[in-house]
Amino acid sequence: MLMSKQCLGIYMAAESSVLEAEVYVAELVEQSPTSSRRELNLSMLSTVAISIVFLLLAMSFGNAIVHDSNDDVSFSGEWWETPVHLRHQMDLPMDTMRAQLPVNGTHEVLPYTEHFIEVDLPLSEQDVGSPGADLMHVALWLPDVEEGVKVPVIMTIHPYYDFGGEGIAGDDSSPNTVPDGGVGKWVYDTFVPHGYALAQASTFGTGQSTHCQDVKGLGEQIGIQAVVDWLGKQEWSNGNVGLMGKSYAGTTNWEAAQNPSEHLKTIVPISGSIGVQEMFYRNGSSEARAMLYDALYEGATADPGFDDSRMCTDDAIGPLNPFTTWAGAEFGGAQWNDYWDERRHLPDVLENYRGSVYLVWGLQDWNVDPYHAFPTYQMMIDAGINARAIAGQWAHNYPDQPDRHSELGSGYGLEAYPNMTRMDWAVELYQWFNYYLKDIGEEPEPMVQIQTNDGKWHLEKTWPPEDMTWDMQEIGSSWSITGTTVNAQGSSVTLVSEELTELTHISGLPTLHLDVTTQACQGGQIFATLFDNTNDLRLGHATMDIRYRDGGYDAKPTSPFSSYTMLMEFNPLDVVVPAGHTLRIELTESGEDYLPSPCATNPLGGLDVDGGMIGLPIIDRPNSHESWFLAPPWWDQQPIPE
DSSP: OOOOEEEEEEEEEEETTEEEEEEEEEEEOOOOTTOOOOOOOOOOOSOHHHHHHHHHHHHHHTTEEEOSSTTSEEEOSOGGGOOGGGGGGSOOOOSSSSOOOSSOOOOOBOOOEEEEEEOOOOGGGOOBSOOSOOEEEEEEEOBOOOTTOOEEEEEEEESOTTOOOSGGGOSOOOOTTSOOTTTHHHHHHHTGGGTOEEEEEEOTTSTTOOSOOOTTSHHHHHHHHHHHHHHHTSTTEEEEEEEEEETHHHHHHHHHHHSOOTTEEEEEEESOOSBHHHHHEETTEEBGGGGGHHHHHHHHHOOOSSTTOOBOHHHHHGGGHHHHHHHHGGGTGGGSSSHHHHTBOHHHHHHHOOSEEEEEEETTOSSSOGGGTTTHHHHHHHTTOEEEEEEESOOSSOTTOHHHHTTOOTTTTGGGTTTTOOTTHHHHHHHHHHHHHHOOSOOOOOEEEEEOTTSOEEEESSSSOTTOEEEEEEBTTTEEEEOSEEOTTSOOEEEEEOOOSSOEEEEEOOEEEEEEEEOSSSOOEEEEEEEETTTTEEEEEEEEEGGGTTSSSOOOOOOTTOEEEEEEEOOOEEEEEOTTOOEEEEEESOOTTBOOOTTTTOTTOOEEEEEEEEEEEEEOOOTTOTTEEOOOOGGGTSOOOO
């Protein structure tokens, strides 16, 4: 059990031209299972003399008072500035399924208002259909601040509001006038009482927004950007807008930042794709859902009516692109129009956006794979965009959902449970929003919080870590090889490493460079699954169509009976393998939810594996290393879901 801690914070306030020093004492204690939501224990010393003493002490000892052990450390500062490695000591309410703040906000939430924002679209986006204005529908909640006080906005925007429940969609969703169960309700409960506004908006062609549903295309991007600009210009607004959302609602964050309004200060994309082709293809390997994604979105989210019955040009083009990319890429099928480029968000963000980005991703996310976050994080830092990232071993979820996290299977995150759940995440975002939306405090330092597959958290300035080194190993030498051919008729190849002489921490994107030869059908695909061979534990995967052998999204022609090198790269991994274990890589034609290659049905097709190199990004950290930190023990306040 953790011992009770006290954290000395100094708060300076100016009122009626009199400078007062108020000393607050915040307890950092472990919560009991029966504890309810509690406020920080705040006590104000009554005399200026004592205040001066504490101010002098703070000046003498700096921002932190460090004792002999990690369990006996106090922090001097505001509660929301508590460093990551001390948050497990905070008196946090952790008896719910979402993260909460230790201090309740003082503002009531005013009744919502509705707004229709007219968008001036370029001629290229004036698509066929019923006439009328192009309108974005927004629901808005404001805190009851004093007259004249201006507030920032946290917005979430997506196509899932009130889209109807017929067919594919299932049950009716809520309209955007009801705080949604993902971001909306959480922001409503957690941040609006602290002086933030909440906005929920429907993308074009969904909910009460008009025009056609241009799925992640230019029209949709312009509509999102127009709403951000409108929110920043309202008389009640301080001019600062932040976007936040998961999945499609995370992708809209990137869309807003492509050609951003001056009012867009930060985005928090949670498993939001950086591009449509990037989402459904990995090195040319196609996910099964890619073939119908455009049509399915139209069927599931569009809410047809007189005002939004227009047909987008891309509604006809979009459904064809997945098939041409999969089947005819070497003949230019992937590049026959600008459909993919228009929906490639990240390059525009890197060029045009100068706000901040807080990335949230599950390393076991199979909906929007974590390669959307890494190396994206480092690319943003290099472009001058301040960024943070948090990546745990959860799936397509938020960091603070223990009930969802409990559903993971072995090899898909279970080994990291329950330590993956981060009930301090609200504190993290509160500091982030304070600075970027209210200009309070110091600018947050860029960093990555990432979790190993056995549940341990570590903090990095870069990811892969700065002290990462490459261990290059040859297939046929350091790795044995069984089998020769990979095809859709059941032939596979198995690679097994030598026994590890010490505990091995793989932190980064391992590489698999395979020398292969095509057979009578000139194409082929390889799906690689990495295992801890000793206990048969899945660790990660990679996939590649040989037409995309250099990586990326540009196909190259191939010929029968020709040799090539496939420059494969695994999804981001942070895994630990004990000493004495071996690693295994299974090479198959396809796997998980990926389609077989176009040559897969040809019995003369397949790829012969001739050799290659495996690169492992390794870090070596003792248990005492400063990068390790603990997650708050939420299981002390509520039972662990089964």
